[in-house]
Amino acid sequence: xxxxxxxxxxxxxxxxxxxxxxxxxxxxxxxxxxxxxxxxxxxxxxxxxxxxxxxxxxxxxxxxxxxxxxxxxxxxxxxxxxxxxxxxxxxxxxxxxxxxxxxxxxxxxxxxxxxxxxxxxxxxxxxxxxxxxxxxxxxxxxxxxxxxxxxxxxxxxxxxxxxxxxxxxxxxxxxxxxxxxxxxxxxxxxxxxxxxxxxxxxxxxxxxxxxxxxxxxxxxxxxxxxxxxxxxxxxxxxxxxxxxxxxxxxxxxxxx
Amino acid sequence: xxxxxxxxxxxxxxxxxxxxxxxxxxxxxxxxxxxxxxxxxxxxxxxxxxxxxxxxxxxxxxxxxxxxxxxxxxxxxxxxxxxxxxxxxxxxxxxxxxxxxxxxxxxxxxxxxxxxxxxxxxxxxxxxxxxxxxxxxxxxxxxxxxxxxxxxxxxxxxxxxxxxxxxxxxxxxxxxxxxxxxxxxxxxxxxxxxxxxxxxxxxxxxxxxxxxxxxxxxxxxxxxxxxxxxxxxxxxxxxxxxxxxxxxxxxxxxxxxxxxxxxxxxxxxxxxxxxxxxxxxxxxxxxxxxxxxxxxxxxxxxxxxxxxxxxxxxxxxxxxxxxxxxxxxxxxxxxxxxxxxxxxxxxxxxxxxxxxxxxxxxxxxxxxxxxxxxxxxxxxxxxxxxxxxxxxxxxxxxxxxxxxxxxxxxxxxxxxxxxxxxxxxxxxxxxxxxxxxxxxxxxxxxxxxxxxxxxxxxxxxxxxxxxxxxxxxxxxxxxxxxxxxxxxxxxxxxxxxxxxxxxxxxxxxxxxxxxxxxxxxxxxxxxxxxxxxxxxxxxxxxxxxxxxxxxxxxxxxxxxxxxxxxxxxxxxxxxxxxxxxxxxxxxxxxxxxxx
Numbered sequence: 134x135x136x137x138x139x140x141x142x143x144x145x146x147x148x149x150x151x152x153x154x155x156x157x158x159x160x161x162x163x164x165x166x167x168x169x170x171x172x173x174x175x176x177x178x179x180x181x182x183x184x185x186x187x188x189x190x191x192x193x194x195x196x197x198x199x200x201x202x203x204x205x206x207x208x209x210x211x212x213x214x215x216x217x218x219x220x221x222x223x224x225x226x227x228x229x230x231x232x233x234x235x236x237x238x239x240x241x242x243x244x245x246x247x248x249x250x251x252x253x254x255x256x257x258x259x260x261x262x263x264x265x266x267x268x269x270x271x272x273x274x275x276x277x278x279x280x281x282x283x284x285x286x287x288x289x290x291x292x293x294x295x296x297x298x299x300x301x302x303x304x305x306x307x308x309x310x311x312x313x314x315x316x317x318x319x320x321x322x323x324x325x326x327x328x329x330x331x332x333x334x335x336x337x338x339x340x341x342x343x344x345x346x347x348x349x350x351x352x353x354x355x356x357x358x359x360x361x362x363x364x365x366x367x368x369x370x371x372x373x374x375x376x377x378x379x380x381x382x383x384x385x386x387x388x389x
Numbered sequence: 390x391x392x393x394x395x396x397x398x399x400x401x402x403x404x405x406x407x408x409x410x411x412x413x414x415x416x417x418x419x420x421x422x423x424x425x426x427x428x429x430x431x432x433x434x435x436x437x438x439x440x441x442x443x444x445x446x447x448x449x450x451x452x453x454x455x456x457x458x459x460x461x462x463x464x465x466x467x468x469x470x471x472x473x474x475x476x477x478x479x480x481x482x483x484x485x486x487x488x489x490x491x492x493x494x495x496x497x498x499x500x501x502x503x504x505x506x507x508x509x510x511x512x513x514x515x516x517x518x519x520x521x522x523x524x525x526x527x528x529x530x531x532x533x534x535x536x537x538x539x540x541x542x543x544x545x546x547x548x549x550x551x552x553x554x555x556x557x558x559x560x561x562x563x564x565x566x567x568x569x570x571x572x573x574x575x576x577x578x579x580x581x582x583x584x585x586x587x588x589x590x591x592x593x594x595x596x597x598x599x600x601x602x603x604x605x606x607x608x609x610x611x612x613x614x615x616x617x618x619x620x621x622x623x624x625x626x627x628x629x630x631x632x633x634x635x636x637x638x639x640x641x642x643x644x645x646x647x648x649x650x651x652x653x654x655x656x657x658x659x660x661x662x663x664x665x666x667x668x669x670x671x672x673x674x675x676x677x678x679x680x681x682x683x684x685x686x687x688x689x690x691x692x693x694x695x696x697x698x699x700x701x702x703x704x705x706x707x708x709x710x711x712x713x714x715x716x717x718x719x720x721x722x723x724x725x726x727x728x729x730x731x732x733x734x735x736x737x738x739x740x741x742x743x744x745x746x747x748x749x750x751x752x753x754x755x756x757x758x759x760x761x762x763x764x765x766x767x768x769x770x771x772x773x774x775x776x777x778x779x780x781x782x783x784x785x786x787x788x789x790x791x792x793x794x795x796x797x798x799x800x801x802x803x804x805x806x807x808x809x810x811x812x813x814x815x816x817x818x819x820x821x822x823x824x825x826x827x828x829x830x831x832x833x834x835x836x837x838x839x840x841x842x843x844x845x846x847x848x849x850x851x852x853x854x855x856x857x858x859x860x861x862x863x864x865x866x867x868x869x870x871x872x873x874x875x876x877x878x879x880x881x882x883x884x885x886x887x888x889x890x891x892x893x894x895x896x897x898x899x900x901x902x903x904x905x906x907x908x909x910x911x912x913x914x915x916x917x918x919x920x921x922x923x924x925x926x927x928x929x930x931x932x933x934x935x936x937x938x939x940x941x942x943x944x945x946x947x948x949x950x951x952x953x954x955x956x957x958x959x960x961x962x963x964x965x966x967x968x969x970x971x972x973x974x975x976x977x978x979x980x981x982x983x984x
Contacts, residue, residue: 239561242460242559242561243561276890276966280888283953284645296636296670300674
């Protein structure tokens with residue numbers, strides 16, 4: 134039943150009784166046996182509620198809800214932006230620490246380089262270790278390791294390092310060692326230069342020259358060593374003859 | 390009447406509200422269209438310029454490490470210091486974030502104090518740039534600032550200074566393996582492993598874009614990151630400690646002999662390289678300090694006619710073919726001539742009664758020619774091919790030579806003879822070392838291996854693809870040949886050669902060097918060399934050392950102490966025990982039975 138029909142029932146309650154068919158031609162008549170009283174078709178509509186003025190509490194509630202949402206939104210935004218700043222600050226700190234780590238790592242890598250280790254060992258007067266001795270199964274003797282090297286010189290001489298490393302210039306200690314070595318054996322006018330002006334001859338045969346030259350008068354002495362290299366003994370080297378020069382190997386029998 | 394007026398007033402109000410609403414709406418629509426359509430591009434560009442930031446994320450180029458993981462090359466962060474010349478100005482407290490006034494001059498003095506540059510140079514650069522272009526917004530004052538300098542410059546807080554990340558390559562071990570590792574140019578790899586393994590080492594840059602607030606903080610949710618992919622790490626087979634010491638020895642002997650250059654190769658008998666030393670060498674941190682010719686690796690790029698150390702291979706080929714026996718008795722004069730050919734030994738001597746072994750030990754050219762009468766040159770070519778001559782090694786080093794093998798049978802008769810003792814045929818030092826590796830490995834030639842593998846950013850290891858090994862001579866031939874070469878160390882007349890208790894096989898060589906134009910041999914230029922394998926009872930290492938044009942000792946005797954020291958070094962480094970088997974005793978001479 135359409136709304137219009139309901140309206141018409143309200144307006145003219147007798148309409149249905151009189152015609153049995155409403156304006157829309159719908160037959161409202163029912164079998165009298167099933168519905169003895171046609172008035173029962175009418176139902177009471179709920180009483181239309183009187184629209185009351187909104188209560189204050191609702192308004193307050195709504196506004197409070199709104200304010201709550203706004204505040205929550207605001208709070209969330211504040212927290213997120215706060216987080217963004219924290220993130221940014223931590224990111225900055227992290228990259229600063231990464232930079233520090235890298236700088237220290239670079240320092241370590243340079244200090245651990247073979248050149249630095251060699252120069253530092255020379256500085257400290259360290260000597261190359263003894264080669265291993267091997268036990269023989271007969272048990273009466275040890276089989277010796279290899280003999281001494283024919284040439285063992287400091288990693289550093291007045292011409293610089295044999296195996297250069299530009300990064301070591303940034304290490305003050307090594308740079309000082311290099312400068313010192315250069316100064317010690319800087320050539321002077323009238324000095325007898327090594328026959329081969331070649332880099333190693335001066336410091337290379339340092340040890341050999343020191344051992345063979347007993348002239349402590351400081352005069353430069355030139356010796357022809359067995360393998361043909363001319364060596365010049367410096368004053369300092371001759372004075373140190375008793376002390377093996379840095380880098381010299383102790384003879385294999387030294388400990389016995 | 391009142392009701393009517395009320396209605397008309399209501400109507401008017403409605404109309405006015407409607408008109409106002411429409412007017413407002415129309416204004417908004419017009420404004421919207423203006424912003425969104427008409428000026429959209431310009432505004433977008435301006436907005437992006439103000440907020441949008443795009444940063445390049447640099448991937449890190451992978452490191453190069455030795456067999457034990459010692460870093461030979463790595464990438465580090467460095468910064469370029471750039472300024473905006475047109476905005477270079479004095480800073481005032483209140484306007485800028487400084488406590489007291491800071492003039493440009495003072496600022497440059499402070500920068501110079503950090504970077505080590507002369508502030509006047511910096512000032513001059515800025516003036517020159519402004520002279521060129523008064524609106525210039527970019528000038529690089531100095532580059533390569535490390536992390537400490539970066540922090541120091543940033544702490545100055547000068548608004549017209551910009552620090553730009555520019556990662557660079559450092560080589561912590563300096564010239565240790567410098568010739569092998571190679572170096573980088575401004576942007577690309579120029580030499581060595583850096584170049585040949587660039588595909589493994591190179592990183593892919595990424596990008597990060599985000600919007601930033603007025604103070605530079607990224608606005609949450611606006612960040613889009615395309616991450617950079619770091620390069621892989623290349624591991625070499627070399628041992629940095631041995632490499633350093635061999636370089637030190639090579640450099641010492643090179644300058645003691647006053648040679649033009651020295652090259653040493655240490656290889657394990659499985660074909661992996663332990664060390665390749667060059668002198669003079671290159672420090673990859675400062676490649677321009679080395680001469681152009683010293684920046685590569687001569688071991689791979691400098692082919693030469695090897696001379697007597699090559700006799701080992703022709704002798705072994707003849708022994709393997711059954712053409713000669715070690716104890717075969719020969720009478721060897723010091724010259725040979727026949728069919729328009731002429732061969733002489735290095736020194737004159739009477740007719741010597743040497744065995745075939747004695748000919749190799751005494752390095753007689755004439756003896757080799759007489760032994761090689763029956764050797765078919767095509768067979769010999771096959772042997773040399775299997776020894777690895779005539780082709781690049783498996784390393785594929787940047788600029789490596791292959792020195793294609795010529796068909797020995799097609800050569801003129803004199804060169805056919807010369808090839809037997811290593812003249813008229815060229816080889817690179819690494820080819821020679823690799824051929825000795827076959828002798829030390831029971832006659833099986835294995836490819837030379839310098840690169841152990843590439844580990845990419847995900848940790849996946851790729852081993853280089855190597856060809857299969859190949860048998861060159863029988864195991865018996867290899868062992869017999871080494872036993873004969875053992876006599877070179879003990880019986881060749883050099884006290885500096887042997888190491889007591891150790892069985893060492895070696896062959897010396899004094900090679901004549903051809904003129905570059907091929908017009909003959911340079912009488913003033915010799916290449917002295919020693920190549921060897923030890924310990925003979927259980928070969929582990931191949932050692933080759935050579936010196937170009939020595940001045941103080943001009944025969945192979947000059948290289949012998951260097952060889953001795955390198956073997957010595959390996960024994961110490963790897964604690965190789967003395968040989969337990971007795972030294973070989975092959976007769977080198979014979980005496981005719983008196984009838």
